[in-house]
Amino acid sequence: MGTICAHHDQIIANQTQHTTILHQIQQHLSMQTLPGHDRFGPSEPPVPDEGTIPAEQPISDEEIRAEPSHDPTTI
Incomplete structure (x- = not known):
């Protein structure tokens, strides 16, 4: 019982x-939050600067079906 209490x-x-x-x-x-600053982030998306790499455009389903990335017979 003493062990349990300890x-x-x-x-x-x-x-x-x-x-x-x-x-x-x-x-x-x-304390790191500036007065009047929203801790949850900006309400507007940030403006990318010149060094920012643009995001890739999504690939459509048609493009995926048109060009397989491998030979289907080798799977």
């Missing part, structure tokens, strides 16, 4: 320590 006390101590660390992290993150 283990329980250790669990409570760990939980308390983790809660304290989590609270410190939350405070630190809120």
